[in-house]
Amino acid sequence: MTIPRGTVVALVGANGSGKSTLAHLLSGVYQPHSGRILWDDVDAAEADRDQLFASVAILAQNFQRWAFTVKANLFLGRPEYPCGQDQLDASATYADLHPVLDELPRGWDTLAAKGFEGGVQLSGGQWQKVALARTHLRVTTPGPAGRLPHLVVVDEPTSAMDAKAEIAAFERIRELADLGVTVVLITHRLAATAKADHIYVLDHGRLIEQGTHEQLMAQQPATQYREAYLLQAAQYETGTVPKQAAPAAKTATPH
Template sequence: MGENGSGKTTLAALVAGLYLPTSGRISYNGVEIRDADRESVFGKVALLAQNVQAWPMTVKANVHIGDGSKNLVQADVEAAAERADIRTVVEELPNGWDSIAMKGFERGVKLSGGQWQRVGIARALYRGRELNIVDEPTAALDPRAEIEMFESLHELTDDGVTSVLLITHRLAATATADVIHVLNKGRLIESGTHSELMAIKDGHYRGLYELQASQYTTTTTTRTTKVPTQSR
């Protein structure tokens, strides 16, 4: 986590193998990324960016494109959509899974920003990789949907195989993370669990967390209006 411009998205691109580091090293199971076969790196990672790419294809194909190298299996598409909590929405569209996910086409539909976020998660789930890099996934969601989304992302790790690298500035999502890395101006300045970081007096994470928490603390001020008495 970190403020805007702290380097979160750049770091995600490095971990995904989209960028190569100019210094330092990134390794997968002891193999440095510069020496690794790039296809093998890409084959282990699913990247869900903040802005989900909407392709002028069927909704079904928009999920399947998460891994276009394998044959499209409708049951697998639906299972991924179920886990991303978008299956019911799609099945209620006029043409269901065969609806074109863009207005202006025959059978075309317009999905909301929040619905596209869920299609993006279904796309990543359908890809089924060991590491899921998720960059600000709740930007277009309302508060209730945001909470449900974070719970869904946390459940991805229940199998003990899948890992989630979550990039966010929404600190409500960080409290349950196994480890939190705090970035500032392109540098790693703090690491630890939520409890460990909150225990650091004048810590960067603690300061940001308390600042966000204060936005949800409302103080009600009761005004007393003095009514003048009338003389008789």
């Protein structure tokens, strides 16, 4: 599997096919028992661990929901960096977190942990916005030795978001590639992976198919990807979308 710099690469496959495991391997959290991961021609097993971690940002499927303030939940992505309010705000804008903050009793300083005094319980989708903002902060603020990560791995970053938020989030995740960051996107939403530069399909821990969306849809015999894509698309083709009612005619009310 090759992941070219500055592109968006999608990893898809059934539950348990190995996507998250691969995400952890790529980001250096796991080390392979066999096989190799090469960064250009440097074997990750021999690379400096600190440099490797500094080069990667991972938004894990089961990311940490720290029982701290919302603000701390962002800057824990860069604990060693004294980030300012403008950087926090930029990341909140990126992840569309401001509307969430506006509704919290103490905004940025709200404790994101129910059960403590003043603590609140964020919803699943709200937590994913916090996690996306944390990832953005990590990708845009330099780590030790002034390094910015150039690989970001996002694992099911939007699974709890509403439709509008999800589409916007995928759009903004893709924009990271315009900054020169390589994006590995893991998701079951194949409408989003369709726009990736390259798609890898995993099955029981093995790479079974690869190509662009168009290539995977056109291949004969039909790919597992095509089957899954058509299955999802068919859910929206029930033909039962009601016509929008014409707006009621306004009647003038006499004074």
